Amino acid sequence: MRQSKLFTKTRRESPADETAKNAQLLIRAGFVYKVMAGVYAYTPLGLRVLDKIKQIIREEMNAIGGQELIMTSLQPPEVWQSTGRWSDEVVDVWFKTKLKDGNELGLGWSHEEAIMTMMGNYINSYKDLPISVYQFQTKLRNELRAKSGIMRGREFVMKDMYSLHASKADMDDYYDKVIEAYKRIYQRLGLGEDTYVTFAGGGAFTKFSHEFQTICEAGEDVLYVNKAKNIAVNEEVLDDASSEIGIAKNELESVKSAEVGNIFKFGTEKGEQMNVTYKDADGEDKFVYLASYGIGVTRVMGVVVEKLADEKGIIWPENIAPYKVHLVGLNREDESIVDFTDGIYNSLKDKGVEVLYDDREARVGEKIC
RNA sequence: CGGGGUGUAGCAUAAUGGUAGUGUACGCGGUUUGGGACCGUGUGGUCCGGGUUCGAUUCCCGGCUCCCCGACCA
Numbered sequence: 001m002r003q004s005k006l007f008t009k010t011r012r013e014s015p016a017d018e019t020a021k022n023a024q025l026l027i028r029a030g031f032v033y034k035v036m037a038g039v040y041a042y043t044p045l046g047l048r049v050l051d052k053i054k055q056i057i058r059e060e061m062n063a064i065g066g067q068e069l070i071m072t073s074l075q076p077p078e079v080w081q082s083t084g085r086w087s088d089e090v091v092d093v094w095f096k097t098k099l100k101d102g103n104e105l106g107l108g109w110s111h112e113e114a115i116m117t118m119m120g121n122y123i124n125s126y127k128d129l130p131i132s133v134y135q136f137q138t139k140l141r142n143e144l145r146a147k148s149g150i151m152r153g154r155e156f157v158m159k160d161m162y163s164l165h166a167s168k169a170d171m172d173d174y175y176d177k178v179i180e181a182y183k184r185i186y187q188r189l190g191l192g193e194d195t196y197v198t199f200a201g202g203g204a205f206t207k208f209s210h211e212f213q214t215i216c217e218a219g220e221d222v223l224y225v226n227k228a229k230n231i232a233v234n235e236e237v238l239d240d241a242s243s244e245i246g247i248a249k250n251e252l253e254s255v256k257s258a259e260v261g262n263i264f265k266f267g268t269e270k271g272e273q274m275n276v277t278y279k280d281a282d283g284e285d286k287f288v289y290l291a292s293y294g295i296g297v298t299r300v301m302g303v304v305v306e307k308l309a310d311e312k313g314i315i316w317p318e319n320i321a322p323y324k325v326h327l328v329g330l331n332r333e334d335e336s337i338v339d340f341t342d343g344i345y346n347s348l349k350d351k352g353v354e355v356l357y358d359d360r361e362a363r364v365g366e367k368i369c
Numbered sequence: 370c371g372g373g374g375u376g377u378a379g380c381a382u383a384a385u386g387g388u389a390g391u392g393u394a395c396g397c398g399g400u401u402u403g404g405g406a407c408c409g410u411g412u413g414g415u416c417c418g419g420g421u422u423c424g425a426u427u428c429c430c431g432g433c434u435c436c437c438c439g440a441c442c443a
Contacts, residue, residue, distance in 0.1 A: 012393060012405070013381045017435050037435060085443095092441070110443065144370060144441065152442085200443085209443075220442085264443060292443075330403065365404035 001323070002345075003358040008033075008043045010369075020218060022302040023149025025314050031322075038146020038153035040298075048322035050157065053297055054136050056188045056319065057159050060181045064174075066134045066161050071114045073140060075106040079117045083273045093141040107140040112270060112292055115162045120276040123288060126166045129278060130174060134161030136297065148218055151258065151302040158296055165289040166278060168267065175265060178293050182212055182261055189300060190308065190317030191260065196225060196232030199241045200262065209264030212295075218306045219258030226252050258303050259296075266290040323356040328368065332361045 008030030015034070018024050023040075026032040031046035042050055058068065080086035086106070088094060095107040108114065115133065123129065139158045146154050161178070165171040179197060186195040194215040213223050213232060222235035226247065233241045233252065242249060271277065271287035280286050301320075308315045316322070325348060329341040338359075345357040358367045 009394095010405095011380060016381070017375085019436065034435095091443095112443080141442090145437095145439095147437080259442090262443065266443090294443080333402090363402060363404085363406070365406080367404090369405045 001356050003356055004360045006044065006356070008045065018149060020147070020149035020151065020302075020306075021309065022151060022218065022305040025305055025309055026150065026302075029314055031314075032150060038143060039155050040150050040153060045322045046301075049301055049316065049320050050297065052320040052322075053189060053300060054157075054159070057136075057185055057295060057297070060185050060188075061134050061159070061161055064132070064177050064181050066132045068135065069133050070135045071108065071111045071118070071137060073108045073138065075108050075114060077104050077106065079113045080106065082275075083113055083270065085113060093143060095140050095142045108137065109139055109141045111135070111137065111160055112162065112266070112290070113274065116270050116274050116276050116290065119162075119164055119288070120274065123164065123276065123278050125279050126281060126286075129164055129166040129288065130170055132161060132163040132174065134159060134293075148220070149302055151218060151299050151306075152220070153298070156296060156298045158294055158298075160295075161293040163291050163293070165291075166280070166286070168289060171265060171267070171289040171291050175263065175291050178263060178291075179210065182263070182293075182295070185295070186212065186214070186260065188319055190304060190319065191300070194307070195260065196223065196230070196257075198223065198232045198234045199237050200234060200264070208267070209262065211259050212261030212263075213257040214260045214303050214307070215255050216258040216303050216306055217256050218303075219256045221257045221259055223255050223257040224249070224252035225255055232257075258299065258306075260300050260303055261293075261295045263293040264291065266292065323354045325353055325355040327355050327357045328364075329357060329359045330364055330367075332359070 010030055011028045013028070014024040015027055018027065018034070023032070023034070026046065027034065029045070030043055031049065033041040033043055035041055061068070077086050085091050091109070093109050095109070097105050097107065099105060119131070123131070136157060136159050138155060140155055143152065143154050146152060150156070163171065163174050163178075165174065183192070183197075186192045191214050196213050198211050198213050200209040200211040211234060213219075213221060213234065215223065215225070223232050224235060224238055224242070225232040229247070231245065231247060233245070235254075238249070242252070268287040268289055270290045276288050277285040278288055304317065304320070305314050308317065318324070327341065327345055327348070329338065331337040341357070341359075345355060348355045360367065
């Protein structure tokens with residue numbers, strides 16, 4: 001890509017209406033454009049980063065048998081009524097709207113019910129299980145308060161995977177595989193060192209759900225960690241979990257963290273509520289087991305910026321940098337030098353190296369800054 | 370949703386009850402040229418609605434916006 005033609009250029013100053021480091025830097029560098037509170041567009045540079053993060057996740061999900069598909073943003077109420085999650089009292093982040101004929105619609109904030117409804121149409125026998133599907137979907141959530149730049153928006157990209165099983169044991173096995181896949185993902189994203197698997201807080205599902213928390217000043221959660229023992233406990237479940245694990249509070253250090261992934265087992269709960277069954281080997285109807293696995297793709301991007309930036313700006317890990325090479329062409333008035341750098345640019349391109357070529361007529365200082 | 374703040378040019382900032390200034394960005398001309406260079410010149414602005422006033426960007430009321438704290442967060 002020739003930088004002279006690149007859509008978006010850098011800005012010298014941070015926007016006054018952003019205090020979050022990730023938003024300030026991403027806007028200054030021209031990776032995102034703010035549309036409104038909690039709603040950001042991704043420019044060509046930002047999209048390249050997003051696509052690379054997605055590709056890493058995609059590879060790891062495929063490696064454990066996940067199959068990519070895409071559900072819909074428009075959601076019919078019926079699908080959610082069976083589990084009680086259409087109610088605004090139960091789910092307070094719904095965006096709801098209406099069709100021209102007056103019928104209500106919701107905009108997808110999560111997709112468990114949507115997946116289960118669809119799966120119910122395809123799963124008949126134990127031979128159809130297990131099955132694991134995932135998507136990269138724009139989630140729409142009517143958050144009371146958006147904050148922290150791209151880390152908590154009303155519209156954001158999430159990878160959500162759903163696995164369906166014939167037995168608890170099979171679900172448990174797969175769940176553990178996903179944990180390992182997630183660890184590889186965060187490793188590849190450059191967050192591995194500071195990302196911990198923790199028991200999640202939040203009521204009835206605590207024992208069946210885990211969060212992936214990355215130590216990050218800009219995060220919303222508090223984690224108690226023991227780095228040497230590689231143990232981390234969410235503040236919300238500190239008392240219960242620490243006794244269960246057998247570690248004393250004073251062995252743990254309190255740090256702020258951002259939730260970069262959340263996985264949980266529904267067991268047969270959704271299957272029962274939505275009547276999703278399969279025939280077992282004896283011809284008997286059984287409820288399917290469900291587990292689901294999320295990664296906030298755009299949030300992860302924000303966390304990377306927050307954690308790895310220095311006083312001069314964003315530092316992308318090589319795996320997700322928008323380009324592998326930034327070729328800086330100087331002396332644009334000297335034709336022989338222009339020809340020379342053009343040659344380097346073309347040969348890198350021919351070799352399939354992703355290269356951003358600064359061919360602008362500008363001084364060195366400006367290009368490098 | 371409760372509380373606090375905010376709103377001036379593309380961006381960042383200043384000032385004022387009486388012609389809104391500067392930087393940057395952008396256009397043009399020129400001097401430069403290995404870490405955001407300089408000179409000249411030009412384009413461009415007071416969130417929306419109402420009120421007070423001879424006159425409101427400024428004061429008052431309402432709305433909206435954005436940010437922060439809290440609450441919320443499968």
